Amino acid sequence: MNIGIFSSFHNHKHSEQIVLELSLPQNCNIFAYLPASILFSSSKMNRISIWVALILFSLLLHTTKSNMVEIRNSLMIFYRKLSNNSRPSDSILGWNMTSDPCKDSWFGVYCDEQALSVKKIDLGGLGFTGTFDASTICNVQSIATSLTILGLSNNSLGGENLDQIASCRQLTHLNLGGNRFSGCLPDSLSMLNNLIGLDIWQNNFSGNLPDLAWISGLQEFRAQHNQLTGPIPKFDFQNFMYFNISFNNFTGHIPFGGKGLPVSSFIMNPELCGTPLPKQCSSASLTSPDSDQQPKKKSKKISTDIGIMFVGYFLIGLALFVIIVVKLCKRGKTKEERSADSVNKVASVDDSFYDPRTASGENKAGMNKSGISAESGMVSSSLVILTSPEVNGLKFDDLLKAPAELIGRGRHGTVYKVVGEQGMPLAVKRIRDWMISSNEFKQRMQRLGQVKHPNVLSAVAFYCSQKEKLLVYQYQENGSLFRLLHGTQMGQVLDWSGRLGVAATITEALSFMHQELREDGIAHGNLKSSNILLTRNMEPCISEYGLMMVNDEDQSSVASFNGQVGPSNAFKSDIYGLGVILLELLTGKMVQNNGLALAQWVLSVVQEEWTVEVFDKTLIQEGASEESMLNLLQIAVKCVDRLPEARPSLNQIALLINNIKEEEERSIVSEQ
Numbered sequence: 001m002n003i004g005i006f007s008s009f010h011n012h013k014h015s016e017q018i019v020l021e022l023s024l025p026q027n028c029n030i031f032a033y034l035p036a037s038i039l040f041s042s043s044k045m046n047r048i049s050i051w052v053a054l055i056l057f058s059l060l061l062h063t064t065k066s067n068m069v070e071i072r073n074s075l076m077i078f079y080r081k082l083s084n085n086s087r088p089s090d091s092i093l094g095w096n097m098t099s100d101p102c103k104d105s106w107f108g109v110y111c112d113e114q115a116l117s118v119k120k121i122d123l124g125g126l127g128f129t130g131t132f133d134a135s136t137i138c139n140v141q142s143i144a145t146s147l148t149i150l151g152l153s154n155n156s157l158g159g160e161n162l163d164q165i166a167s168c169r170q171l172t173h174l175n176l177g178g179n180r181f182s183g184c185l186p187d188s189l190s191m192l193n194n195l196i197g198l199d200i201w202q203n204n205f206s207g208n209l210p211d212l213a214w215i216s217g218l219q220e221f222r223a224q225h226n227q228l229t230g231p232i233p234k235f236d237f238q239n240f241m242y243f244n245i246s247f248n249n250f251t252g253h254i255p256f257g258g259k260g261l262p263v264s265s266f267i268m269n270p271e272l273c274g275t276p277l278p279k280q281c282s283s284a285s286l287t288s289p290d291s292d293q294q295p296k297k298k299s300k301k302i303s304t305d306i307g308i309m310f311v312g313y314f315l316i317g318l319a320l321f322v323i324i325v326v327k328l329c330k331r332g333k334t335k336e337e338r339s340a341d342s343v344n345k346v347a348s349v350d351d352s353f354y355d356p357r358t359a360s361g362e363n364k365a366g367m368n369k370s371g372i373s374a375e376s377g378m379v380s381s382s383l384v385i386l387t388s389p390e391v392n393g394l395k396f397d398d399l400l401k402a403p404a405e406l407i408g409r410g411r412h413g414t415v416y417k418v419v420g421e422q423g424m425p426l427a428v429k430r431i432r433d434w435m436i437s438s439n440e441f442k443q444r445m446q447r448l449g450q451v452k453h454p455n456v457l458s459a460v461a462f463y464c465s466q467k468e469k470l471l472v473y474q475y476q477e478n479g480s481l482f483r484l485l486h487g488t489q490m491g492q493v494l495d496w497s498g499r500l501g502v503a504a505t506i507t508e509a510l511s512f513m514h515q516e517l518r519e520d521g522i523a524h525g526n527l528k529s530s531n532i533l534l535t536r537n538m539e540p541c542i543s544e545y546g547l548m549m550v551n552d553e554d555q556s557s558v559a560s561f562n563g564q565v566g567p568s569n570a571f572k573s574d575i576y577g578l579g580v581i582l583l584e585l586l587t588g589k590m591v592q593n594n595g596l597a598l599a600q601w602v603l604s605v606v607q608e609e610w611t612v613e614v615f616d617k618t619l620i621q622e623g624a625s626e627e628s629m630l631n632l633l634q635i636a637v638k639c640v641d642r643l644p645e646a647r648p649s650l651n652q653i654a655l656l657i658n659n660i661k662e663e664e665e666r667s668i669v670s671e672q
């Protein structure tokens with residue numbers, strides 16, 4: 001223990017003070033202010049006081065150190081549960097039992113300035129598939145009393161002991177969106193009275209919302225795409241900067257004040273009524289918010305007069321509603337006809353697939369059932385078929401009515417497996433938050449539909465309305481390269497020649513696409529192993545080409561690491577993505593955070609000249625040629641160079657990988 005006394009004088013109003021500084025091993029310094037008179041007094045009493053002070057400091061020091069140990073141990077338990085006990089990423093993200101979460105900058109952990117407590121944990125989008133056990137952090141006082149932000153969005157997490165979250169009393173932001181949490185939200189959530197932002201969107205939460213209206217400072221609430229039911233708590237909507245509970249099963253009347261919010265905040269809750277929704281409440285539902293919270297008594301008291309008044313209002317509302325619906329239908333129809341016409345002119349759209357019934361009530365029910373919908377029920381354009389032979393006769397209606405199975409959620413959307421009437425399984429990607437105009441989207445999709453390569457999966461159709469963008473692909477039953485490399489199926493190991501084959505094929509396919517689409521400025525934009533699908537013959541094919549624009553958030557996060565901004569670098573970003581896939585093939589390690597951590601880890605190991613350590617153990621056991629692996633590693637490392645201009649061209653990469661392949665084949669022949 002290193003106790004240093006560092007003195008400086010501070011002119012305070014009443015007396016001078018001495019600053020004692022204890023330098024602790026974890027970079028935390030404790031300052032204490034002692035009156036100068038104590039140190040400089042010669043009396044025996046005061047010397048005793050100094051010793052007492054020093055002993056108190058040592059005790060404080062000891063407590064701080066053991067706090068840090070407790071924090072580290074608890075965070076490790078929390079992390080292990082998130083990652084399903086997977087060890088490899090511990091080392092990549094810096095989380096381990098021998099380092100300090102604050103001083104050693106564990107990935108996603110943010111501490112206060114003196115590094116005495118954890119303020120924020122942000123582990124969003126890291127591909128965790130385990131469980132978030134709230135007790136692992138919220139039942140630990142040293143974390144619960146300081147943690148203000150907890151971000152776990154866009155993983156694939158389930159929940160455990162969620163009711164314990166209430167002990168993390170300081171939380172201002174809790175983000176659990178884009179996971180697979182299910183069951184009821186704990187009532188104790190409403191005890192988090194410091195919350196400003198609560199995100200639980202895109203999970204499988206069900207049951208009633210706890211009474212979150214108690215949290216007076218709540219300004220952002222995202223709960224869309226769950227299966228929540230019951231009445232909406234009586235929020236003071238004026239406080240909200242963002243509020244969205246669409247795509248749930250809420251019932252009853254939207255509380256007063258909801259009219260200040262957009263319709264999109266409430267849509268696709270079939271049993272919800274009142275402003276701002278077009279659906280007016282019947283007399284029964286008008287009484288329901290109160291009756292749900294103060295059951296029975298009130299509804300009994302409603303007098304016959306009030307009942308008659310409600311019936312009157314209901315009839316007027318119904319009449320207005322019918323008039324509006326009739327008008328909208330008429331307008332919708334003419335719009336549809338116009339848009340179908342214009343699409344026809346732009347490209348060879350098979351008009352027979354356009355079905356004006358898509359705006360019907362019958363269809364909306366289908367959307368709900370399938371989970372695929374046109375937001376706000378405003379279906380403004382039809383399904384555009386790009387490659388008709390495979391999906392002959394497919395209608396948008398069919399897609400909406402067919403049962404849909406959720407096969408995965410990514411950062412940019414959700415993918416459903418849909419088997420239409422033709423019996424062909426399709427994968428429907430519903431794109432989230434893509435700020436692209438409908439026209440731009442259509443043009444882009446039609447251009448992409450013109451460029452074909454056997455190892456690039458083209459969309460068979462697309463759908464686009466103002467708020468909804470869907471892409472339809474043939475469903476690939478053998479899954480993705482990501483699943484093949486990291487899936488749990490036993491015996492599904494890709495050997496070295498298979499990996500080399502995948503590397504060569506996707507490089508060649510990507511090179512072709514870049515060549516064809518360079519002038520249009522359309523790069524892949526999100527190249528990663530979950531977007532490399534395996535066909536029936538286990539041939540790799542690149543999917544989702546061109547679904548991301550260069551200026552999308554995801555791109556810029558890769559861009560910022562690579563010091564690159566702007567459209568011209570989108571193609572170089574794909575080379576970075578390819579490099580990460582090559583690293584994944586070589587190391588067998590899972591990729592998180594755009595491959596940043598994996599690339600950094602590989603580079604650090606290579607710099608230490610422990611290169612062989614990076615290779616997947618199954619490749620070493622198989623006896624794969626070390627020389628070939630080293631050659632591919634060299635290419636991969638060049639592809640993930642921080643400077644985009646230093647990355648090789650796809651032609652060069654293809655040539656080098658083919659050389660490695662040929663060398664391998666020659667050596668196999670000579671061994672025989």
Ligand SMILES: Nc1ncnc2c1ncn2[C@@H]1O[C@H](COP(=O)(O)OP(=O)(O)OP(=O)(O)O)[C@@H](O)[C@H]1O
Pocket residue numbers: 407408409410411412413414415427429473474475476477479480526530531533543544
């Ligand atoms: N045509 C398809 N056939 C079979 N599975 C598919 C198809 N398209 C996508 N998938 C799978 O669906 C899952 C979700 O895909 P999605 O592209 O939405 O997520 P992602 O690739 O993980 O992330 P991102 O949103 O960043 O692309 C992935 O496991 C993907 O491999």
